[in-house]
Amino acid sequence: MLATSTAHHIVQIVVYTxxxxxxxxxxxxxxxxxxxxxxxxxxAQGTLVIVGGYLAWDLYTNRxxxxxxxxxxxxxxxxxxxxxxxxxxxxxxxPLGNFDPKTNISWLVTTFGAGVVVQELVSKSISDSGQKLxxxxxxxxxLGKGKLLQGVSIExxxxxLVLLPIVIVVLLELLQGRTKIGRAxxxxxxxxxxxxxxxxxxxxxxxxxFVIAGAIAALAGVLVAPRLFVRFNIGLTLGVYxxxxxxxxxxxxxxxxxxxxxxIAVVEAIVGEYNLFHNGEIYKPILVFAVFILVLAxxxxxxxxxxxxxxx
Amino acid sequence: MTxxxxxxxxxxxxxxxxxxxxxxxxxxxxxxxxxxLGAMGAMxxxxxxxxxxAAASARASAAKPKPKRDVSGMPKSVKVGVIAPFDGLxxxxxxxxxxxxxxxxxxxKDAKLYPGIDIQLVKINAKAEEQAQAxxxxxxxxxxxxxxxGILWCTPFGLKEARSSIxxxxxxxxxxxxxxxxxxxxxxxxxxxxxxxxxLPDLKxxxxxxxxxxxxxxxxxxxxxxxxxxxxxMNTEKYFRxxxxxxxxxxxxxxxxxxxxxxxxxxxxxLKNAKPQCLLVWGLxxxxxxxxxxxxxxxxxxxxTPTAKxxxxxxxxxxxxxxxxxxxxxxxxxxxxxxxxxTCWYMGGFVAAPSFPIRDWMQKYSNISPTGGEEVPANGxxxxxxxxxxxxxxxxxxxxxxxxxxxxxxxALKYGWTxxxxxxxxxxxxxxxxxxxxxxGPKPTDPPYxxxxxxPIYLKNDPNYYGPTIFVRPTxxxxxxxxxxxxKIILEQGYGVQCTTxxxxxxxxxxxxxxxxxxx
Numbered sequence: 001m002l003a004t005s006t007a008h009h010i011v012q013i014v015v016y017t018x019x020x021x022x023x024x025x026x027x028x029x030x031x032x033x034x035x036x037x038x039x040x041x042x043x044a045q046g047t048l049v050i051v052g053g054y055l056a057w058d059l060y061t062n063r064x065x066x067x068x069x070x071x072x073x074x075x076x077x078x079x080x081x082x083x084x085x086x087x088x089x090x091x092x093x094x095p096l097g098n099f100d101p102k103t104n105i106s107w108l109v110t111t112f113g114a115g116v117v118v119q120e121l122v123s124k125s126i127s128d129s130g131q132k133l134x135x136x137x138x139x140x141x142x143l144g145k146g147k148l149l150q151g152v153s154i155e156x157x158x159x160x161l162v163l164l165p166i167v168i169v170v171l172l173e174l175l176q177g178r179t180k181i182g183r184a185x186x187x188x189x190x191x192x193x194x195x196x197x198x199x200x201x202x203x204x205x206x207x208x209x210f211v212i213a214g215a216i217a218a219l220a221g222v223l224v225a226p227r228l229f230v231r232f233n234i235g236l237t238l239g240v241y242x243x244x245x246x247x248x249x250x251x252x253x254x255x256x257x258x259x260x261x262x263x264i265a266v267v268e269a270i271v272g273e274y275n276l277f278h279n280g281e282i283y284k285p286i287l288v289f290a291v292f293i294l295v296l297a298x299x300x301x302x303x304x305x306x307x308x309x310x311x312x
Numbered sequence: 313m314t315x316x317x318x319x320x321x322x323x324x325x326x327x328x329x330x331x332x333x334x335x336x337x338x339x340x341x342x343x344x345x346x347x348x349l350g351a352m353g354a355m356x357x358x359x360x361x362x363x364x365x366a367a368a369s370a371r372a373s374a375a376k377p378k379p380k381r382d383v384s385g386m387p388k389s390v391k392v393g394v395i396a397p398f399d400g401l402x403x404x405x406x407x408x409x410x411x412x413x414x415x416x417x418x419x420x421k422d423a424k425l426y427p428g429i430d431i432q433l434v435k436i437n438a439k440a441e442e443q444a445q446a447x448x449x450x451x452x453x454x455x456x457x458x459x460x461x462g463i464l465w466c467t468p469f470g471l472k473e474a475r476s477s478i479x480x481x482x483x484x485x486x487x488x489x490x491x492x493x494x495x496x497x498x499x500x501x502x503x504x505x506x507x508x509x510x511x512l513p514d515l516k517x518x519x520x521x522x523x524x525x526x527x528x529x530x531x532x533x534x535x536x537x538x539x540x541x542x543x544x545x546m547n548t549e550k551y552f553r554x555x556x557x558x559x560x561x562x563x564x565x566x567x568x569x570x571x572x573x574x575x576x577x578x579x580x581x582x583l584k585n586a587k588p589q590c591l592l593v594w595g596l597x598x599x600x601x602x603x604x605x606x607x608x609x610x611x612x613x614x615x616x617t618p619t620a621k622x623x624x625x626x627x628x629x630x631x632x633x634x635x636x637x638x639x640x641x642x643x644x645x646x647x648x649x650x651x652x653x654x655t656c657w658y659m660g661g662f663v664a665a666p667s668f669p670i671r672d673w674m675q676k677y678s679n680i681s682p683t684g685g686e687e688v689p690a691n692g693x694x695x696x697x698x699x700x701x702x703x704x705x706x707x708x709x710x711x712x713x714x715x716x717x718x719x720x721x722x723x724a725l726k727y728g729w730t731x732x733x734x735x736x737x738x739x740x741x742x743x744x745x746x747x748x749x750x751x752x753g754p755k756p757t758d759p760p761y762x763x764x765x766x767x768p769i770y771l772k773n774d775p776n777y778y779g780p781t782i783f784v785r786p787t788x789x790x791x792x793x794x795x796x797x798x799x800k801i802i803l804e805q806g807y808g809v810q811c812t813t814x815x816x817x818x819x820x821x822x823x824x825x826x827x828x829x830x831x832x
Contacts, residue, residue: 012581015575015577020575130598132646227574229598229602233596237572238572279540282570
């Protein structure tokens with residue numbers, strides 16, 4: 001009996017970590033990607049995830065009236081997200097010119113402000129209340145129905161949520177390690193001036209990072225919708241948790257982003273599953289922040305962050 | 313009792329309801345208004361404005377109308393302060409306030425309710441993100457203006473913290489979206505005599521639901537799962553335990569979640585072990601939908617009362633007005649939203665009713681329809697102006713006394729306060745709402761129950777319509793006393809869900825209803 005109970009607890013914790021951790025990881029990716037090329041943090045990232053969800057809901061439910069397959073709609077939304085990422089770069093970062101993000105923190109205001117503007121535009125033009133979007137898995141006959149584990153809160157819809165972050169890690173690491181563009185990303189990340197002298201256009205690379213981050217955010221919005229629904233009131237918190245995940249994993253590291261997400265989720269899962277405190281929900285953020293501080297104290301660059309070495 | 317449209321021609325609202333509410337209009341009333349529960353969707357990570365927008369309501373008996381409105385002696389220039397989040401995460405609350413007060417002010421001007429009096433609203437934005445910090449600054453600004461005769465506190469934040477200042481200043485404050493009553497912080501329990509409340513208290517809603525669960529359904533245990541952030545937040549458990557104790561209902565399991573929760577597996581697991589026969593879900597529509605989806609995912613969705621009392625766990629779900637009272641929760645939860653899911657509301661909150669003046673003002677001046685809650689700021693404004701008119705002064709002490717003696721009809725049904733009751737809502741105004749599907753009408757049960765005359769109309773307009781509708785039986789006696797004319801129409805024409813009637817599907821004032829229904 002005890003063994004059964006323990007096994008059930010473990011299954012619940014694993015399921016929670018994989019699903020909820022993936023949500024945090026998806027948001028964290030975009031932080032890491034943009035930070036890797038610009039050394040700034042896009043504080044509108046949480047909002048962009050929600051915007052992706054609203055775009056998908058609007059297109060699928062209203063514009064196409066359910067007559068276009070959801071996967072096609074998702075592709076369109078990812079493209080729109082990429083475009084939105086480009087617009088973000090053009091409106092929030094490009095106008096600041098060649099600046100040092102350590103001393104000039106205008107980006108903090110511009111990214112946050114742009115997020116507010118986008119949220120207002122979407123809430124006025126699409127919807128400002130919670131909406132339901134069918135899970136991506138529902139369009140696949142072999143995944144759409146049934147239960148994965150009896151008595152455990154995981155559904156076929158979660159398969160994409162769990163697998164896609166891993167796929168994204170692999171793709172992004174291949175991009176960064178095996179392609180010219182990836183090497184250009186790293187060059188810009190390490191030294192914009194030197195990269196420029198080598199024929200790389202840092203401005204283009206920065207925009208490209210925003211484009212990819214925008215696409216990932218839009219995809220994340222679609223994937224988290226079955227669990228969180230599409231709603232603006234979680235954007236800010238989602239952004240904060242995604243940021244913490246990115247920092248714990250190491251800002252700039254794609255695999256760190258997803259590991260950071262899992263780290264936060266496993267802490268939450270243990271608190272919740274073992275009901276460590278009465279009203280444990282209110283202690284979850286406290287413990288998450290405690291772990292955040294602990295990780296930074298022990299390893300300031302996060303799990304996978306590379307230490308910054310400056311030649312003098 | 314006077315009515316503002318024409319001071320010389322007072323009208324009895326009950327008679328208006330009786331003459332104007334027909335089948336079609338009732339359908340619009342209950343359906344289009346989504347049982348008039350607040351359209352309060354998105355709130356924010358800050359927590360919480362999104363509870364249902366409570367409304368003032370009315371008591372039954374109509375007071376004798378005064379023959380004429382007298383504005384002589386009333387100060388020539390008056391200001392009313394409005395504290396609300398007009399932008400940021402709580403903007404949707406500010407939007408409701410704007411939708412309410414803008415047409416109301418135009419109506420006041422057009423109808424010449426206060427001829428020769430310059431009435432101004434002083435709206436101050438108190439962003440939800442800044443919580444009490446913003447409301448404190450707004451209050452200080454308003455209270456220092458001697459022309460401000462009172463304040464409409466249209467945000468859940470800051471009123472509790474401002475009580476001592478308000479007590480010191482003595483300015484009339486009407487809590488539009490605050491629940492001090494449940495916390496025992498409303499006069500006469502506390503000395504702050506100038507604070508009044510119009511919001512449906514969470515405690516009252518829980519008391520009503522648990523009383524029904526115990527006495528009508530015969531459930532022997534109740535559980536709770538609640539949002540720790542959204543008001544009443546951490547007080548929710550305290551209210552629940554108190555309401556359960558009063559109802560004689562044993563508590564079996566209390567769990568919590570927060571606004572960002574995307575997984576309820578652990579909580580549902582523990583509740584499954586505790587096995588409460590009914591489960592109160594206290595949170596926003598989105599989280600409520602998430603909880604019932606999690607229940608459905610483990611095969612624990614509600615079926616009917618006998619099953620809820622059976623060996624397997626299928627609890628009867630009862631939610632907060634801002635959760636299961638919102639049509640939104642049902643559309644989000646899809647098949648996991650079960651017929652018979654309940655919430656508590658009140659008769660006076662059906663603002664989409666065609667006989668409610670605010671509906672007409674909004675359409676006439678703003679070309680919009682009520683979404684729920686718009687009557688409250690309007691009623692609060694009218695109460696303050698009437699206090700000023702009747703006392704012929706801006707003297708705060710006199711105005712507070714006048715509000716304590718105020719009873720009137722303005723934007724919706726009759727409302728008011730007394731010296732010993734600073735909450736505008738009374739128990740006989742409470743009503744339950746049940747989730748029903750138009751497609752199937754009232755869910756078939758044995759024995760069958762009558763009611764739901766609006767279902768075929770919904771079905772005609774929207775084959776897939778489903779949403780909360782009035783659940784008549786549990787509060788029938790009190791509501792009949794409170795609103796005899798309205799209830800007469802409901803009973804005779806069979807609106808709402810009336811459950812088992814004898815003989816079957818019979819209607820009328822004296823119809824006999826029983827609790828044989830297995831759904832609710």
